[in-house]
Amino acid sequence: MIELYQFELSQYSEKVRLILDYKGLEYRKIEVTPGIGQVELFRMSGQRQVPVLKDGSTFVADSTEIAKYLDRQYPDRPLFPSDPVQRALCLMMEEWADSSIGIKSRQALFGAISQDQGFRKSLLPETTPDIVKSLVEFIPSEVLKVLGIGVGSGPDSVKSATTDLKQDLEALCLLLVERPYLLGDEPCLADLAVAGLSMLIKFPDGPYLDLPPAVKGKGIPGLADSIVYEPFFIWRDRLYAQYRKSTFSYSTAPSAPTSISID
Template sequence: MRMITLYQFEISPFCDKTRRALTYKGLEFEVKEMLFSQEAENLKVSPTHKFPVIDRGGDRLADSTDIAYYLEEKYPEPPLCPADPASRAHMHIIEDWADESLFPYDLAMRGLWEHNIPLLIDDIFKYETPELQKMFAETVPDGIRQQLIAAGLGRKDKKAILNDVRRHLEAVNALIQANSWLVADHLSYADIAVAAMFFVINRAEEGAAMLDEFPMIRKWQERVDELTL
């Protein structure tokens, strides 16, 4: 079997998705942690600057979603994609929703609200030198703020953001109530994608408190973690 190397930023939920998929499929892999300060090296690994990246015996692929489908093709057991086309489509929609809708709320809660920023900086730059950590702490929050303002989310107040997050959690809770997993009768990539986003949302004080209001989601997350960590 070809050796798999995962190039990642550890705290990234997108990299977490790929680690979980590799683990669930029982694949051995080597992890190489990238550093934000080593821009030239990052571009060598991923010219598009998209991470995670996996290298499988010289075959290199970026983007957590593309990697998921690649792994499913090369290592179909145990499956992460439902066999039924409608369920597979449902999985794709939820996975994309997690990436495009849930992730900005993680950035908002941890990057806009002052009391959460120190932990965000520690998480993102834990492998950098103390000097670089200090520099990033002074510049990164404003970059996140400008990104979120451009996307519209940064113009919402805290109450509106928390109301949005609650609606997302209520939707996930309803899906779990109806069916133990988000899509199929087994763990799928939809579960992995949402669980990875909830992991980082839980790192925000408000996110953790809100998740505690949904014990069914907490138990579902534990089941996902048992299979993928």
Template sequence: MVLVAQMLELHQFRHSAFCEKVRLILAAKKLAYSVVEVTPGLGQLQLLRLSGQRQVPVLVDGAEVIADSSAIALYLEAQVAEPALLPAEPAQRARVLLLEDWADTALAAGVRLALLQAAMEDADLRAALLPVATPAPLRTLVGAVPGSLLAGLGQAVDQGGLEQLRHNLNQLTALVAAGPYLVGARLSLADLAVAGQLSLLKFPEAAGAPLAGWGVPGLADDPQLEPLFQWRDRIGAELGRP
């Protein structure tokens, strides 16, 4: 174990799939960390000074500042070997890295679309999804915007993208029916990247009230996809993050 600091620091938005991915990695490696909840706007300027960019997650390990969930995963893998989240065998490793990249890009884009559509129809959800550190007046304002005003945005919701998401979720369901992990016989970064994204389609208990247990209508309550969300819950429970 060659971490620099006694205690790692995770700069995050609570309801971010990329931050959930990093929290799952930290849990898998059994690493203690403290959380800095970033305030949208001002907090992101501080993040820019700290890390040279404005997005979360950012991990701080003493003088080491690492932005981007994939870079954080590689950093932690290099510093804390066990349990390995990247297989040593080259083809297995390649499968894991390809799936991670797919989860972070195509799956993430589909999940964002589905959540956007659900949020357009639900003012409470819009307010609940805001980063925890969002100032109360802004939270009220966002919650109060009538859904009808967002209808224009609705035009922008790409139905093809939603169809592709459903198709891909069906493929994932087939994969998790075939074995406990997406690649090989052990937990890997692929599982954690996918589980992180799924946590925005059906929020785990760890999301806290009011989002815990809430899911995107039409997906989270689809019986065909139930084994996939059960798989996500099992991965979370295995890491002590129900």
């Protein structure tokens, strides 16, 4: 069986999960934790990042490379249009989604959890001890802002990312006015990439992710709850309903998560 070394809150992992579901492929999710296990993953695959796909003896890293590999090995429900121009547009849009929505949604989400104690606490797994929840909830926003600067998510970066995401969502809404998918009548990698990578803007509401119930259907204020971008999220929800499988249908990871590094 295909194995996906992943992180549940990684939108790049979600992009791959959506691709696997779209193609109707069975796979086992292996949840990972950062730490010393990086050595083990590197020994097995020569890769340090997640998501990493293992198919038999083959390891593939990077969500885009995983998509290309899966399309070669499992050609049913192709990810790329046959028309050369449409294929080019699909590749360009997928790359844009990776570098724009993928990166900027993380920055904007960091800004949201820095400002909202309740939202910050709700992202913690239900098994988190109460004392840890209390500590996380009451971390001063000023401390998180300083930490954010260190990881490229300072106040200026968050503001810029949020502004850019508003433009991205507006453009996507316009593209979807008169067609069911971003490039026409059939879904392609561009649709799956955009839908999966938008996970951190607004978490899908449904049995798709192993997330605390309190955050499902919630997201970045001003984006997730704006009526202006509602057409996009309605479209995404429809795409999920068509192709995304319930998390409960998958094999579960071992009781002790595989420890690998998340870069």
